[in-house]
Amino acid sequence: xxxxxxxxHFKENAHEALTDARLQGALGFSRNFVxxxxxxxxxxxxxxxxxxxxxxxxxxTLAHLDLYLEAYERKVRESGGEVHYAQDAExxxxxxxxxxxxxxxxxxxxxxxxxxxxxxxxxxxEAAGIEAVETDLGEYIIQLRGxxxxxxxxxxxxxxxxxxxxxxxxxxxxxxPDRSLAEPEQLLSEARQVLRAKFLxxxxxxxxxxxxxxETGTSIIVTNEGNGDLxxxxxxxxxxxxxxxxxxxxxxxxxxxxxxxxxxATGQDASVYTTLSTGPRRPHDPxxxxxxxxxxxxxxxxxxxxxxxEDMLRCIRCGACMNHCxxxxxxxxxxxxxxxxxxxxxxxxxxxIGVAEGGQLPNASTFCGRCExxxxxxxxxxxxxxxxxxxxxxxxxxxxxLRYGLGFWAFFASRPALYRLSADLAARAMHLAGxxxxxxxxxxxxxxxxxxxxxxxxxxxxFQSQWRARSGAVR
Amino acid sequence: MNATAASEGPTRTSQPRVGLxxxxxxxxxxxxxxxxxxxxxxxxxxxxxxxxxxxxxxxAYNSGDRATAKTLALQAIEAFEDCDYVVAxxxxxxxxxxKHYPDLFAGEPDLAERAERFAEKSHELVSFLVDVLGVQKVxxxxxxxxxxxxxxxxxxELGVKAQPRRLLAxxxxxxxxxxxxxxxxxxxxxxxAAKYGELSNAIVARKADDIRGAKADIVLAGDLGCLLNxxxxxxxxxSAVKARHVAEILAGMADGPAIGESQKxxxx
Numbered sequence: 001x002x003x004x005x006x007x008x009h010f011k012e013n014a015h016e017a018l019t020d021a022r023l024q025g026a027l028g029f030s031r032n033f034v035x036x037x038x039x040x041x042x043x044x045x046x047x048x049x050x051x052x053x054x055x056x057x058x059x060x061t062l063a064h065l066d067l068y069l070e071a072y073e074r075k076v077r078e079s080g081g082e083v084h085y086a087q088d089a090e091x092x093x094x095x096x097x098x099x100x101x102x103x104x105x106x107x108x109x110x111x112x113x114x115x116x117x118x119x120x121x122x123x124x125x126e127a128a129g130i131e132a133v134e135t136d137l138g139e140y141i142i143q144l145r146g147x148x149x150x151x152x153x154x155x156x157x158x159x160x161x162x163x164x165x166x167x168x169x170x171x172x173x174x175x176x177p178d179r180s181l182a183e184p185e186q187l188l189s190e191a192r193q194v195l196r197a198k199f200l201x202x203x204x205x206x207x208x209x210x211x212x213x214x215e216t217g218t219s220i221i222v223t224n225e226g227n228g229d230l231x232x233x234x235x236x237x238x239x240x241x242x243x244x245x246x247x248x249x250x251x252x253x254x255x256x257x258x259x260x261x262x263x264x265a266t267g268q269d270a271s272v273y274t275t276l277s278t279g280p281r282r283p284h285d286p287x288x289x290x291x292x293x294x295x296x297x298x299x300x301x302x303x304x305x306x307x308x309x310e311d312m313l314r315c316i317r318c319g320a321c322m323n324h325c326x327x328x329x330x331x332x333x334x335x336x337x338x339x340x341x342x343x344x345x346x347x348x349x350x351x352x353i354g355v356a357e358g359g360q361l362p363n364a365s366t367f368c369g370r371c372e373x374x375x376x377x378x379x380x381x382x383x384x385x386x387x388x389x390x391x392x393x394x395x396x397x398x399x400x401x402l403r404y405g406l407g408f409w410a411f412f413a414s415r416p417a418l419y420r421l422s423a424d425l426a427a428r429a430m431h432l433a434g435x436x437x438x439x440x441x442x443x444x445x446x447x448x449x450x451x452x453x454x455x456x457x458x459x460x461x462x463f464q465s466q467w468r469a470r471s472g473a474v475r
Numbered sequence: 476m477n478a479t480a481a482s483e484g485p486t487r488t489s490q491p492r493v494g495l496x497x498x499x500x501x502x503x504x505x506x507x508x509x510x511x512x513x514x515x516x517x518x519x520x521x522x523x524x525x526x527x528x529x530x531x532x533x534x535a536y537n538s539g540d541r542a543t544a545k546t547l548a549l550q551a552i553e554a555f556e557d558c559d560y561v562v563a564x565x566x567x568x569x570x571x572x573x574k575h576y577p578d579l580f581a582g583e584p585d586l587a588e589r590a591e592r593f594a595e596k597s598h599e600l601v602s603f604l605v606d607v608l609g610v611q612k613v614x615x616x617x618x619x620x621x622x623x624x625x626x627x628x629x630x631x632e633l634g635v636k637a638q639p640r641r642l643l644a645x646x647x648x649x650x651x652x653x654x655x656x657x658x659x660x661x662x663x664x665x666x667x668a669a670k671y672g673e674l675s676n677a678i679v680a681r682k683a684d685d686i687r688g689a690k691a692d693i694v695l696a697g698d699l700g701c702l703l704n705x706x707x708x709x710x711x712x713x714s715a716v717k718a719r720h721v722a723e724i725l726a727g728m729a730d731g732p733a734i735g736e737s738q739k740x741x742x743x
Contacts, residue, residue, distance in 0.1 A: 014674050326660040330677040364671055366664025366678070367537060368627035383578075386537060393539030402670070406535055410543040413529040414550065420527065427503045439710060439735035448672030453679065453707030456504055456735035463497050463506035467525050 007337035036267025075217025079279025081292035113208025150333030321371035494558030566629015569599035
């Protein structure tokens, strides 16, 4: 079982998002990423060459994934850690819970991890009687609100500072009502104060990983708040949860990927913190966890290897595709209905939870191609969305009106003489029908268009008909 | 004024035969764009022919109906067999011919090779004029301020960006202003506009804001699909900004009604 999905109701979700004035106000912020990325890219002339190199690193790793996973596992063990493989979400949750229980853990702090969201870890921990506290500010806020992230790197981007203040006043019971939380710094310091106690009390720290390094057994996280460091250094145990495609061969490879990651994500040259951890505390280390575990999640990824969706496994989760997506910008992340929103989510969701459940998402795209244009590892996202539409069409899962409509249209389009004649008749008839204004404000069978926009009426006879008349039909 | 340029390209010893791929939308809704394209091509020294044609197949391709897309692709490839070039007044249909036809037949070597040859001779209109024929300047006049929207497929699949701006800069009397978000999708997306009408509307509403903010009299683009969407939204909102295909301005054929405007109504 993965987290429950409402992706099949994308259209309804989108309607809700579009009519939510508060959300629409908050969404403006995600558009800031566009300019920041552009500025960061402009500062680095070799950015496009780096993207090629980033793609090559990921492709090479995926072609030899078994090899690099084994090498990584060996190095983790050599450094005193343990590696656990989880086939699916259920197994991953069970491994984490068993580890926590074996250490007698009552409380867990968490760094930001999309894998944790994918496997629904917080609910499972709480059901097992273990308190789970998100320590990334955005994750902390949405955890208080009982929400899921609406963006893979900015989980609370659907909220305004005002929303956050209200949430803190509701959740932090001992907060004096007269204390000002009007400034972002004041919100930050309030969260810091509450979280500090949680950091110190936690028995286990759980983080995700941006990269796993095969040559050293190291995991790397990038954060802007330093919460990840406190999460993994202070408790007695550190559990890394990561999906299998996070492994790369060397530290040098990771360094190359890091150069495109932050620039693509937030437009920073580098994240504020880039933290490497390798195994548990060694005898001469001043601090660090006594135990170090890595849970490697498959959850459908190995089935993507060698197939038409393998390129998706290059994804380094920067969020550039959603930041630049006109659909994401209009509706935000929650409308996508599962863990991963935006173009990367539209490709990944059907891969991980099935096309019957997630098939709406790859349809809800204009194919404008901007996602592919900004992807740091050059994933052909529109092509992959089209592959999903093909799978859907083959399995007759596409809506019946679309299939019949296409069939009807194809009958004419594949018979040029008939097409020319009927198109000409239709164009002339519609020209007459729209004569008064030169456009229609309502048309039957085109309500999806004319409800919101006028539609230009044809000028009269078709081009082909006029051309033939003009040339005496000799051509 | 010099109507065309580059009459002595190194590869051209005679007049090139250019097949106009008119596109369904231009064929049915706005034939005047097709005639503007013919004028531009003829002025640039081409012999224009119009083989009997229907659709490039993109609606089927983007709906997952690969079999129909292949049928229509082969039909188009055959129809334009004896043309030196195939030119479409659309980056979207042009992108289909140039980028997606070869993909459609991947794994079928003979057909893939035909599709590849077809793709090599296929072009979007304005980039064909500038990049292939070397046209530097067109003989046209338009007194007004225009904004140019970069339609997505032309921009990202075919690299159409500088070419229309270069030619517009040479139009007498014309002032070109840039949209704040010229490279952001208008929300058309073919069948997307009808299947996801509400969402498409939210996207085009933002585009309409951008267009109004640019203080242009008229918005231009190289794709009729995007233009129908933007024009329809501007008109529904009661905006005075008109919409035209860039070829109409470049061909000096912008004296008829703008997109969705009445023949009888007051001219802008």
